[in-house]
Amino acid sequence: MSDGGTPARPRAAASSPPARRALAVTDLAAWPLLSLAALGVVTYFLLSGSYLATIFEDVLIYAIAAMGLDLFGGYGGMVSLGQAGFIGLGAYGVGISAEHGFGPWACVGIAVGVVIGFAAATAVVAVRVSGITYVIITLAIGQILWGLSYQWTSLTGGDNGIPVTTAPSVGPFDLSDQQTLRVATLIVFLIVFGLLMLIAASPFGLSLRGMKSNERRLRALGYQTAHQRCLGYMIASFLGGIAGILYVYANLLVSPSTLEFSQDGYLVLMVVLGGIGTIWGPALGAIVIVLFQQEVSIYVARWQTLMGLTFIAAVAFKPDGIAGLLRAARGALHRVATASARQTPAGLAGRAAGPEGGPDLPPGGATEDQDQRAERPSAHRPGAL
Amino acid sequence: MTAAGASQASESASPQSSPALEVSGLSYRFGALFAVRDVSLSVPAGARFGVIGPNGAGKTTLFNLLSGELRPASGTVRLDGRDVTRLSPPRRAALGLGRTFQVTRLFTDMTVRENLTLAVHGLTRTKLQLLRPWRTYRKEQRRAEDLAGSFGLGNRLDHTPGELSHGELRELEVLLALATEPTVLLLDEPAAGLSPAERVDIQHLIRRLDPSLTLVVIEHDMNVLREVVSWIAVLHYGEVVVEGPTADVQQHPAVREIYLGKTGGQ
Numbered sequence: 001m002s003d004g005g006t007p008a009r010p011r012a013a014a015s016s017p018p019a020r021r022a023l024a025v026t027d028l029a030a031w032p033l034l035s036l037a038a039l040g041v042v043t044y045f046l047l048s049g050s051y052l053a054t055i056f057e058d059v060l061i062y063a064i065a066a067m068g069l070d071l072f073g074g075y076g077g078m079v080s081l082g083q084a085g086f087i088g089l090g091a092y093g094v095g096i097s098a099e100h101g102f103g104p105w106a107c108v109g110i111a112v113g114v115v116i117g118f119a120a121a122t123a124v125v126a127v128r129v130s131g132i133t134y135v136i137i138t139l140a141i142g143q144i145l146w147g148l149s150y151q152w153t154s155l156t157g158g159d160n161g162i163p164v165t166t167a168p169s170v171g172p173f174d175l176s177d178q179q180t181l182r183v184a185t186l187i188v189f190l191i192v193f194g195l196l197m198l199i200a201a202s203p204f205g206l207s208l209r210g211m212k213s214n215e216r217r218l219r220a221l222g223y224q225t226a227h228q229r230c231l232g233y234m235i236a237s238f239l240g241g242i243a244g245i246l247y248v249y250a251n252l253l254v255s256p257s258t259l260e261f262s263q264d265g266y267l268v269l270m271v272v273l274g275g276i277g278t279i280w281g282p283a284l285g286a287i288v289i290v291l292f293q294q295e296v297s298i299y300v301a302r303w304q305t306l307m308g309l310t311f312i313a314a315v316a317f318k319p320d321g322i323a324g325l326l327r328a329a330r331g332a333l334h335r336v337a338t339a340s341a342r343q344t345p346a347g348l349a350g351r352a353a354g355p356e357g358g359p360d361l362p363p364g365g366a367t368e369d370q371d372q373r374a375e376r377p378s379a380h381r382p383g384a385l
Numbered sequence: 386m387t388a389a390g391a392s393q394a395s396e397s398a399s400p401q402s403s404p405a406l407e408v409s410g411l412s413y414r415f416g417a418l419f420a421v422r423d424v425s426l427s428v429p430a431g432a433r434f435g436v437i438g439p440n441g442a443g444k445t446t447l448f449n450l451l452s453g454e455l456r457p458a459s460g461t462v463r464l465d466g467r468d469v470t471r472l473s474p475p476r477r478a479a480l481g482l483g484r485t486f487q488v489t490r491l492f493t494d495m496t497v498r499e500n501l502t503l504a505v506h507g508l509t510r511t512k513l514q515l516l517r518p519w520r521t522y523r524k525e526q527r528r529a530e531d532l533a534g535s536f537g538l539g540n541r542l543d544h545t546p547g548e549l550s551h552g553e554l555r556e557l558e559v560l561l562a563l564a565t566e567p568t569v570l571l572l573d574e575p576a577a578g579l580s581p582a583e584r585v586d587i588q589h590l591i592r593r594l595d596p597s598l599t600l601v602v603i604e605h606d607m608n609v610l611r612e613v614v615s616w617i618a619v620l621h622y623g624e625v626v627v628e629g630p631t632a633d634v635q636q637h638p639a640v641r642e643i644y645l646g647k648t649g650g651q
Contacts, residue, residue: 195516198515198516198517198518199515199516201518201519201520202514202515202516202517202518202519203502203506203511203512203513203514203517203519203522204512204513204514204515205515205519206495206499206502206503206506206519207503207506207512207513209492209494209495209499210492210495210503213492213493213494213495214490214491214492214493216454216490217486217490217491217492217561218492218503218507219473219474219475219478220452220454220474220475220478220483220484220486220490220562221475221478221503221504221507221508221561221562221564221565222475222478222479222507222508222565223475223507223512224473224475224476225475227513228513231513231515
């Protein structure tokens, strides 16, 4: 009541930030449980030995590529339609060097080298162009790679592709064994996931978001955004290549269909459907898309139509994807929880009173004070972590 | 005349050898139209320097030339005696040039804390650090908090710009520029769109800035400008028509005619 002169500030402070902070706390509690549960389910199917194992192996592989795509696309605003090209580079890198008689680890090394080399050579694109132009040019790069894989038959085997039989061994573990490979894929996925979560929370990750939000301002603050762009592009491309290497050992074959245009599209779908600008969203998106491809296609002949409709519905009604849905669900849960915890009458009155509630009603004012007190301890938590 | 004004400025206010910011013969054209024409200014270190002129006089173009977002057709820009005419905005920022924008340019989908954190990391090597969360950079976080606290945004750290008042947005706009610890700060209409009460706030903020900071302020409103600067250059059709101490410029007949006359008086 004493601060009736400045009604705008306290009310704004009382509305969304406490909710956000509480969500951050809920996040902390829910995170390990949810991830453990998801991990348990995935591991179960992965090691079940049923046909679902191969599907979940595909999920993990595409998730690696999609998460990389999302780091630069979702955080940095540089959405690529050429990510499948890097899957192809990694896969063909292994396949072609195996055909030329290199040992399994040498094949992996060469594939990684080819991916990094090609990414470095094309990074100038990421540095120079933005927005829709970037989308189109990455599409062109992807299509050039696809064209090469299709037509340079002496090197790639053309339409038939290249079979790959021998995977490397890690100590006593032979990755040519599919079950062992699946465990290895899971481990690589977890490492990539962890690294990307870390990168997303790093100053570099923050600067990627800043670049997407307002690049001109970022430059005025001393950021030579060419560095951000180059590094982001290299990481995204590298992860595409890693996915490609795993892909070729999982499928024992690489052919032009690995990097055809529809694959680029699927990867972007995974990112958008899962939740752009989150690392775990694209992983969820990968589950949905791969299940569509492998499962729904068994029952529904026009599964692509169905997927297209799902996609349109998602973009129209829930543009922040599955991640957004989960966030909304958590928010709703949290609201229910706090509403009941707060011995409702005063709280509800404060909320229902709306714009004029603050200055007029004693209960409303008291609630605001409670809000402020309540938010303080939790406010320190995210910062301390 | 402008040359005389410039040398006068550096003699009267600066004991140092080279001015903090020096512009000579600067021109920029949009097609056949000169947006900035043969502008020469000398801003001594620690000066409070105002640039005023009606809308379309070339003020913001001049700022974009100073900050490096535009390359001049001719002329040079010197920062502490160093020719920066061909340097990009981030390089000029690294040499101590900070700026704000007339149209608020914040990272709108990020919180105040994230906005300030980005700015604080702007000129450090840590900005390309990949594997350590930015929240764990104690020194940088404390600096972001101190900056927000020192200008009344301390309790707004976890809000996004969409939740701030217009006055707070303009403050944050200035804070972002201050976070990089510039030696020369360019403020592009810091009071644009503010209510009279909010204008007083932003004037307070500007007056409280470190006296050693060299300040160049663009305004089209003389009432705002005269409170915060001691020297004014008047820009008209891209040219400096009058330059001198604030009081003199206010009284100058040419200014009254061009400026107040053209805009239709009060």
